Amino acid sequence: MICVIHTEGDVAEWTFPADPGAVRTARTVVRAQLRVWGLDPLCDVTALLVSELVTNALRHATGPIGVRLVRPSKRHDALLVEVSDPLPDPPRERAARPDDETGRGLQLVANSSRRWGTRPGEKGKTVWFELALPG
Secondary structure: OOOEEEEEOEEEEEEEEOHHHHHHHHHHHHHHHHHOOOOOHHHHHHHHHHHHHHHHHHOOOOOOOEEEEEEOOEEEEEEEEEEEEEEOOOOOOOOOOOOOOOOOOHHHHHHHHEEEEEEEEEEEEEEEEEEEEEO
16 A cells, blocks of 8 residues: 655655565656656666665565655756655764675665765654756
8 A cells, every 4th residue: 555645746745555565666756757747867876875865774674654855946957856764873884705695785775876974853754865967
């Protein structure tokens, strides 16, 4: 189940249950919204990074997971993407060994985005990243 909060204008927000199907659904709605905004070149990388962050939220937190996109304006030349969950602890980047099956998500976010970070929320935290517009 997905709860669409808002998808008009320059902001799109969704809330997903802490369920493994949330990862696939998040990828799908993010891709669709970016196409609506004419940001097709950012679809693949954004969907990949959202997948990683939603997967992290599923592994470490219980409760709803929020995904929020903010379309670039003339003042900002980057897409802002946020993934929120109810766990207050910030994620930690770690160095995965070659044979580790996990531990690369935040490295992927850090290496693929222009900037990224975390911030505490009223209930939990938000991990965010910015993607520069192509071209």
